[in-house]
Amino acid sequence: MAASLVFLVISTLVYLGSCATIDDCPAGVPRDRYLQVRGDTCYQFVVYRHNTHTAARAYCEQHGGSLVLVKSVDVQEYLYDQLVNNFKVSGKIWIGLNDLDTENLYQWEDGTTPVYTDWAGGEGPASTSYTHTANHNTRDCVVIDLVAGGKWKETNCESGSFLILFSTSESHSYVCQYMADVEEQTPPPFNITVSSTSELTHPCPPFSCDLGCSTFVIDNATRCPLCECST
Numbered sequence: 385m386a387a388s389l390v391f392l393v394i395s396t397l398v399y400l401g402s403c404a405t406i407d408d409c410p411a412g413v414p415r416d417r418y419l420q421v422r423g424d425t426c427y428q429f430v431v432y433r434h435n436t437h438t439a440a441r442a443y444c445e446q447h448g449g450s451l452v453l454v455k456s457v458d459v460q461e462y463l464y465d466q467l468v469n470n471f472k473v474s475g476k477i478w479i480g481l482n483d484l485d486t487e488n489l490y491q492w493e494d495g496t497t498p499v500y501t502d503w504a505g506g507e508g509p510a511s512t513s514y515t516h517t518a519n520h521n522t523r524d525c526v527v528i529d530l531v532a533g534g535k536w537k538e539t540n541c542e543s544g545s546f547l548i549l550f551s552t553s554e555s556h557s558y559v560c561q562y563m564a565d566v567e568e569q570t571p572p573p574f575n576i577t578v579s580s581t582s583e584l585t586h587p588c589p590p591f592s593c594d595l596g597c598s599t600f601v602i603d604n605a606t607r608c609p610l611c612e613c614s615t
């Protein structure tokens with residue numbers, strides 16, 4: 385029996401979907417150089433003014449977002465690069481992390497608990513430094529300190545003090561985060577094309593029988609005719 389040669393060619397259309405663009409960001413957010421899209425997230429770098437934590441948070445929420453959630457080293461490095469190298473910013477930047485609800489229990493503004501953190505030395509809930517212990521009750525909000533290489537620091541949310549005697553407004557630039565509104569698309573079906581070139585022969589050997597039967601018995605195992613008349 386000659387061998388059968390069958391070639392199956394499968395062409396797969398890989399569905400990548402549509403990447404988000406600035407047009408997918410909330411309508412009220414200005415389309416300018418301070419708005420960037422990364423993956424399915426819109427980032428608004430509000431580096432052209434300073435606000436208290438409350439005012440910064442309210443501005444982000446006004447457009448359906450929040451202060452930026454820095455949940456991975458990838459996002460941390462992206463923000464630091466843009467702030468320092470692109471926008472040439474120095475100083476402190478509000479992020480969406482605080483312990484306003486429960487002292488020493490930091491949460492992101494979406495209610496999740498941090499897994500990734502980048503606290504500066506002597507900062508954060510695990511710190512036992514004197515500065516942390518003495519001032520933590522009033523330092524409920526968190527900033528990225530660009531002067532400290534982008535490390536996170538606790539700070540007062542609304543006002544601080546200068547030379548102990550003078551109260552000052554705790555105002556900083558900030559980054560807002562919004563979900564891009566990308567319409568979900570259904571991936572196309574796979575395209576499958578089958579082509580075959582075959583040289584086929586009957587699986588049974590040549591058959592001859594002198595019994596003169598009109599029909600013959602078929603062997604159950606080989607499915608080939610036997611020289612035996614069927615009844």
